[in-house]
Amino acid sequence: xxxxxxxxxxxxxxxxxxxxxxxxxxxxxxxxxxxxxxxxxxxxxxxxxxxxxxx
Numbered sequence: 552x553x554x555x556x557x558x559x560x561x562x563x564x565x566x567x568x569x570x571x572x573x574x575x576x577x578x579x580x581x582x583x584x585x586x587x588x589x590x591x592x593x594x595x596x597x598x599x600x601x602x603x604x605x606x
Contacts (some may be wrong), residue, residue: 555597562602570604577604 559581566574577600584600 554594558598558602559578562605565605573604577601 562577565586566577567606580603581597581601
């Protein structure tokens with residue numbers, strides 16, 4: 552899960568300190584996104600879920 556790790560680290564660095572509630576929200580979205588088995592697209596979904604509020 553290299554892409555997801557990168558997205559997690561990026562989102563955390565941009566949200567955790569200044570926007571802790573948004574960071575918590577992103578983490579909940581990430582956790583819910585991992586629930587279904589998505590095969591080859593799981594990595595992309597995990598990255599998108601954790602970074603969806605960045606920017």
